[in-house]
Amino acid sequence: xxxxxxxxxxxxxxxxxxxxxxxxxxxxxxxxxxxxxxxxxxxxxxxxxxxxxxxxxxxxxxxxxxxxxxxxxxxxxxxxxxxxxxxxxxxxxxxxxxxxxxxxxxxxxxxxxxxxxxxxxxxxxxxxxxxxxxxxxxxxxxxxxxxxxxxxxxxxxxxxxxxxxxxxxxxxxxxxxxxxxxxxxxxxxxxxxxxxxxxxxxxxxxxxxxxxxxxxxxxxxxxxxxxxxxxxxxxxxxxxxxxxxxxxxxxxxxxxxxxxxxxxxxxxxxxxxxxxxxxxxxxxxxxxxxxxxxxxxxxxxxxxxxxxxxxxxxxxxxxxxxxxxxxxxxxxxxxxxxxxxxxxxxxxxxxxxxxxxxxxxxxxxxxxxxxxxxxxxxxxxxxxxxxxxxxxxxxxxxxxxxxxxxxxxxxxxxxxxxxxxxxxxxxxxxxxxxxxxxxxxxxxxxxxxxxxxxxxxxxxxxxxxxxxxxx
Amino acid sequence: xxxxxxxxxxxxxxxxxxxxxxxxxxxxxxxxxxxxxxxxxxxxxxxxxxxxxxxxxxxxxxxxxxxxxxxxxxxxxxxxxxxxxxxxxxxxxxxxxxxxxxxxxxxxxxxxxxxxxxxxxxxxxxxxxxxxxxxxxxxxxxxxxxxxxxxxxxxxxxxxxxxxxxxxxxxxxxxxxxxxxxxxxxxxxxxxxxxxxxxxxxxxxxxxxxxxxxxxxxxxxxxxxxxxxxxxxxxxxxxxxxxxxxxxxxxxxxxxxxxxxxxxxxxxxxxxxxxxxxxxxxxxxxxxxxxxxxxxxxxxxxxxxxxxxxxx
Numbered sequence: 137x138x139x140x141x142x143x144x145x146x147x148x149x150x151x152x153x154x155x156x157x158x159x160x161x162x163x164x165x166x167x168x169x170x171x172x173x174x175x176x177x178x179x180x181x182x183x184x185x186x187x188x189x190x191x192x193x194x195x196x197x198x199x200x201x202x203x204x205x206x207x208x209x210x211x212x213x214x215x216x217x218x219x220x221x222x223x224x225x226x227x228x229x230x231x232x233x234x235x236x237x238x239x240x241x242x243x244x245x246x247x248x249x250x251x252x253x254x255x256x257x258x259x260x261x262x263x264x265x266x267x268x269x270x271x272x273x274x275x276x277x278x279x280x281x282x283x284x285x286x287x288x289x290x291x292x293x294x295x296x297x298x299x300x301x302x303x304x305x306x307x308x309x310x311x312x313x314x315x316x317x318x319x320x321x322x323x324x325x326x327x328x329x330x331x332x333x334x335x336x337x338x339x340x341x342x343x344x345x346x347x348x349x350x351x352x353x354x355x356x357x358x359x360x361x362x363x364x365x366x367x368x369x370x371x372x373x374x375x376x377x378x379x380x381x382x383x384x385x386x387x388x389x390x391x392x393x394x395x396x397x398x399x400x401x402x403x404x405x406x407x408x409x410x411x412x413x414x415x416x417x418x419x420x421x422x423x424x425x426x427x428x429x430x431x432x433x434x435x436x437x438x439x440x441x442x443x444x445x446x447x448x449x450x451x452x453x454x455x456x457x458x459x460x461x462x463x464x465x466x467x468x469x470x471x472x473x474x475x476x477x478x479x480x481x482x483x484x485x486x487x488x489x490x491x492x493x494x495x496x497x498x499x500x501x502x503x504x505x506x507x508x509x510x511x512x513x514x515x516x517x518x519x520x521x522x523x524x525x526x527x528x529x530x531x532x533x534x535x536x537x538x539x540x541x542x543x544x545x546x547x548x549x550x551x552x553x554x555x556x557x558x559x560x561x562x563x564x565x566x567x568x569x570x571x572x573x574x575x576x577x578x579x580x581x582x583x584x585x586x587x588x589x590x591x592x593x594x595x596x597x598x599x600x601x602x603x604x605x606x607x
Numbered sequence: 608x609x610x611x612x613x614x615x616x617x618x619x620x621x622x623x624x625x626x627x628x629x630x631x632x633x634x635x636x637x638x639x640x641x642x643x644x645x646x647x648x649x650x651x652x653x654x655x656x657x658x659x660x661x662x663x664x665x666x667x668x669x670x671x672x673x674x675x676x677x678x679x680x681x682x683x684x685x686x687x688x689x690x691x692x693x694x695x696x697x698x699x700x701x702x703x704x705x706x707x708x709x710x711x712x713x714x715x716x717x718x719x720x721x722x723x724x725x726x727x728x729x730x731x732x733x734x735x736x737x738x739x740x741x742x743x744x745x746x747x748x749x750x751x752x753x754x755x756x757x758x759x760x761x762x763x764x765x766x767x768x769x770x771x772x773x774x775x776x777x778x779x780x781x782x783x784x785x786x787x788x789x790x791x792x793x794x795x796x797x798x799x800x801x802x803x804x805x806x807x808x809x810x811x812x813x814x815x816x817x818x819x820x821x822x823x824x825x826x827x828x829x830x831x832x833x834x835x836x837x838x839x840x841x842x843x844x845x846x847x848x849x850x851x852x853x854x855x856x857x858x859x860x861x862x863x864x865x866x867x868x869x870x871x872x873x874x875x876x877x878x879x880x881x882x883x884x885x886x887x888x889x890x891x892x893x894x895x896x897x898x899x900x901x902x903x904x905x906x907x908x909x910x911x912x913x914x915x916x917x918x919x
Contacts, residue, residue: 140676147704155693381688385760387658388682389705391675572658593660 144390148398149405152373156406166413173417177425190218190295194287196243197223198296199234204251204276207311212303219299234281242286245293247300248279278304348509348537355533356505362407362463363470363498369403370471371487374478374567383571392568400471400560407467458545459532465552466528472559473497479567480577490577497525505529514539521548524555565590609633609669610768610799615654616663617647624650626823627664630816637790637800637813639831642820643912648803649685651820652770655801656682668768679706681766685773685803687757689745695730695756696742699763706764713763720759724785726752751782758786768799775809787812807905817904821912835901842906843872843880846896847887854890858883874899 156162202208210224227234234246280297282288309319374396377383386395477490504526508516517539520530531548534540540548566583569590578586611631617624625647632638640648653659655666657674668678690698696717703713721730729748734740745753754777761769774790775783790813793800804810810817811831819827827834843860845851846869855862855870860883863871874880880899887894902910 140674143675144705147701151697151701151704155690155697159692376690380690381686382690383688384653384658384684384686385682385688385702385757386705388656388675388680389702389764572653590660593662596662 141391141393142397144394145398145401148390148395149401152399152402153405156402166410169410170413170417173414174421174424176418177421178428181425181428190289190292193218193222193292193296194243194289195219195222195245195282195292195296197225197241197245199225199227199229199237199244199246200249201227201229201234201246202249204249206251206276206304207307208249208300208304209307209310210303212306213296213299216299219296238281238283238286242283243288244283244286245288245296246281247297248277248281249300249304250277250279251275276304348533348539351537352509352530352533353506356502356529359463359466359505359529360498360502362411362467365407365410366403366467366470367474367491367494367498369406370400370474371478371481371491373399373403374475375481375484375487378482378571378574379484387571392571393564396475396564396567400475403471404464404467455536458535461549462528462532462552465549465556468556469524469528469552469559470494470498472556472561472563475560475563476566476583479563479570480573480583482574486577493580501525501529505533509533509537509539518544521545522551524551527552562587610673610801611667612651612655612664613667614664615651615661615666617650617654617659618662623823625654626825628818628820628825629664630818630828632799632801632816635794635797635799636815637794637802639810639814639817640801640803640820641805641807641810641817641908642803643822645822646820647823648820649772652682652772652801652803656680656770673768678768679764679766681761681764681769683758683761683769683771683774685776687750687754689753689756691746692744694742694744695748698745699730699756699759702760703763708764716763716765717759720762723789724755724759726755726759729756751778754778755782758789762789762793766798768801769793770801772803773805774802775804775806807903807908811904819908819911826911827907831904834907835904838902838907840877840880840899840901841874842900842902843870843874843883844896844898844900845870845872845883845887845894848893848895851887851892854886854892855883858886869896 198213200208200210210226213219213224214222229237231248234248238244238246278297278300280293280300282290282293309316314322376399377386377395390398473494474491477494478487481487481490504520504523506529508520508526508530511517517530517534520526521534521540521544522531527548531540531545531552535542535545565587569586609632611629613629615625615628628647628651630638640651642648650659654661654664655673657666666673671677673680689695699717700710700713703716704710708716717730721727729743729752732740732743745756748756758774761771771790775786778786787809790800790802794813800813802810802813814831816830817828817834818825845855849868851868851870852862852865855872858879859875860879861873863873865871874883877899884897887897
């Protein structure tokens with residue numbers, strides 16, 4: 137390496153990484169994290185009640201109590217090959233009597249189809265016809281009951297319930313004498329949007345505010361975790377040599393710049409490797425869940441509950457690269473900030489007061505990033521995307537949701553990168569200046585004054601040395 | 608060739624902590640930097656090693672600026688420390704790698720110094736029974752043994768310039784002798800050594816040239832033998848079996864201190880000492896000791912630094 141200031145980075149990096157992974161507690165922590173990630177999706181699948189549909193049923197008799205007033209075509213149930221032999225017995229018995237039947241007969245299940253009281257009114261009111269037709273799909277309740285001690289399993293009952301749901305739908309269409317296609321056509325809704333002319337011309341699609349808010353909060357969570365880890369690790373790493381009183385012995389072998397850079401790179405590796413391990417865990421978990429019956433229900437469920445539309449997000453290979461770049465820049469910014477605060481500490485007790493400013497910026501950025509989309513204002517989105525404190529939290533999700541264009545995102549990234557470089561360089565200077573400092577944590581004003589003095593002294597010394605060289 | 612410091616200057620705010628320090632070593636040997644606490648010794652060493660920015664002055668090695676790249680420096684800092692939770696071997700290998708020593712060479716050198724410093728049991732612990740042996744970590748060692756590891760770190764790169772800041776402080780007599788023998792070896796190998804210590808006897812044992820600093824200023828500098836010679840033989844020690852105070856004072860000799868019938872005196876020269884001896888013999892005094900000698904470094908140091916303290 138040509139720059140003598142950077143000589144030894146590789147050695148510092150390797151040593152720091154080696155020592156980090158030699159710590160048993162870290163290995164145990166990573167293994168636990170990996171296992172949790174692997175188990176996560178199968179666990180969700182198991183506990184969410186979405187079980188794989190059965191191919192062969194143990195239900196021989198179904199006692200059906202239809203309270204809805206609408207017909208439920210039993211033939212539609214029997215049309216499913218698995219339930220061809222199913223006997224459907226329509227009954228008016230109350231819950232108690234139905235329960236008795238299910239308890240006594242090991243291969244029986246009961247189903248109750250009802251219509252909500254308010255929905256009855258809704259259907260009857262001519263004035264609310266439009267409203268009724270819009271909300272009609274959620275007005276029925278269909279409950280299939282099975283005995284815990286019988287031969288009918290939960291998955292079996294779940295599958296039958298799905299088939300009954302389909303039969304009800306078909307019966308409703310039949311009662312109105314319309315086809316499936318006609319029903320879909322009538323129920324189709326339109327996505328309405330307001331678009332800027334530039335977006336209209338470029339063909340970009342703007343996502344809904346809910347999607348924007350959801351995405352921003354999710355991204356902010358991810359960044360806060362990464363940045364908080366960065367702050368904790370970098371603070372510790374900047375103090376390590378001071379606390380162990382090894383700093384002077386080290387400085388005859390390696391420059392402070394190389395020492396800090398090597399350690400920061402190692403911290404970056406710990407954090408991103410940790411996320412990589414969790415990512416691999418989730419991938420394996422997804423594969424296992426796929427074999428268990430799939431996750432096809434997850435995205436629609438999320439979309440329905442969170443009003444989240446995955447189709448309106450710009451996702452491509454390029455966005456993944458942008459995501460990685462954004463995260464790396466955010467890490468560098470907060471590593472620089474915590475490098476400055478950590479360098480000012482002489483002992484562990486100093487960390488709390490020294491980290492206050494870094495934590496303040498982190499929380500300000502997080503809150504700004506999380507709440508900015510709620511304003512639904514382009515100016516706010518633009519400001520948050522370009523202002524360095526909030527930019528790391530908002531620029532990328534704003535771009536994903538079409539709130540800002542690629543040129544603005546690139547400008548935001550340039551601003552973020554410049555801020556990160558400035559902070560890391562300042563951290564390097566403060567680290568060098570404060571390595572031999574012992575005392576209370578200096579205030580930001582004092583640090584700026586010391587930096588100015590140091591620069592002036594370095595210039596003066598360089599001038600004198602040059603003069604001495606000429607002589 | 609050699610090592611030189613010219614007009615080294617440092618101030619914090621308005622306070623000057625190193626005031627135009629200059630000295631040079633034209634040939635290998637030991638140079639001593641002495642001074643009271645806070646005189647600027649450690650600050651000077653830190654500036655020499657580029658750990659602290661200089662406000663003025665130059666430090667040269669073989670005619671060029673001294674940097675990590677131009678000079679192979681070994682440094683035993685006054686503030687000792689090791690990574691407490693890392694193994695000793697890992698730390699030594701790390702320091703060797705930072706100094707560009709290859710792995711194989713580093714292993715050889717560590718083995719050599721471990722044997723030489725009697726630290727093999729910490730670096731190569733023997734297995735006892737079936738339990739696997741865990742390598743020793745720094746926090747499992749006593750202060751003296753940690754100091755051995757730090758000296759190893761300083762010596763691993765086989766440095767041309769060795770700077771030892773208070774090398775013997777905190778060591779027991781056995782380890783003091785061990786460290787002294789190693790310093791002698793390094794001198795014999797033709798190394799340049801700069802040593803800072805409060806133990807004057809140690810400095811006298813090793814150094815050829817010295818600078819005494821007091822309150823950031825150089826108060827005395829030069830070759831130790833010449834400095835001593837310049838003072839002449841003015842220290843007189845007299846011990847008898849009876850009281851001599853009146854006889855000594857009558858001869859015009861100054862008594863510096865006395866314990867029982869022993870007297871530490873200051874004479875103007877050999878003539879005055881001879882005159883006193885003649886008087887004592889004529890008076891029939893039985894003398895146990897009568898020694899005329901040059902002042903010790905301790906005495907010179909106290910005199911020089913004391914002068915500055917009195918002036919201030």
